[in-house]
Amino acid sequence: MAPSYVHEARRRVGPKRDRIRPIVERLAVEHADARIALNFGSEVELLFSVMLSAQTTDVNVNRVTEHLFRKYRRLEDYLAVPPEELERDIYATGFFRQKAKSLRGTARMLLEEFDGVVPRRLEELLRLPGVARKTANVVAAELGDPQGVVVDTHVRRLSQRLGLTKQEDPVPIERDLVKLVPRADWGRFPHLLIWHGRRVCSARLPLCEECVLVDLCPSSRV
């Protein structure tokens, strides 16, 4: 969009502070089923699924963890096999050497420093080998205590299109979103954007004619 159109579009929809609540409310109705798409049966499985999901799809991770979590039932199991065996077992998620190293390192630290329990606090989650900010945020939110807003590729794109941030990188985008999104919604907000991004506002072809945010979005093509 040319600068004058951008300005005009922003003026048309009004300030983001006034738009954020209706955006969350409408998306919550539209995507009432929005939730994490990874399958897991315990807190450790949640953490490991999210770690494995880096640079691959949730569908792919679920396919791998279906077998993985049947074979590795306890944290000790990840340390009991030769590293190459774990690498083979997670091969299909990509970056398998690094991921296997992270899973083993995390299993060891959980056992040695956290009594085998996944910690709640972001600072503690971030100490685990191979756990970066996005993973920590996803896990904390799923454990019921979101301490930030998850920014993935969909959240980034939709936040920009909706005029909620002008930033490009995940950390400054998150900084903008935590100031704007009510704290009670930090957990569900990313899921709502992710599902809206998958179903309606895709990167290539946003379906603005079918979008419930059309009057709240400065990027609407309608």
Ligand code: SF4
């Ligand atoms: S109006 Fe269009 S660009 Fe804006 S959120 Fe909806 S689909 Fe995306």
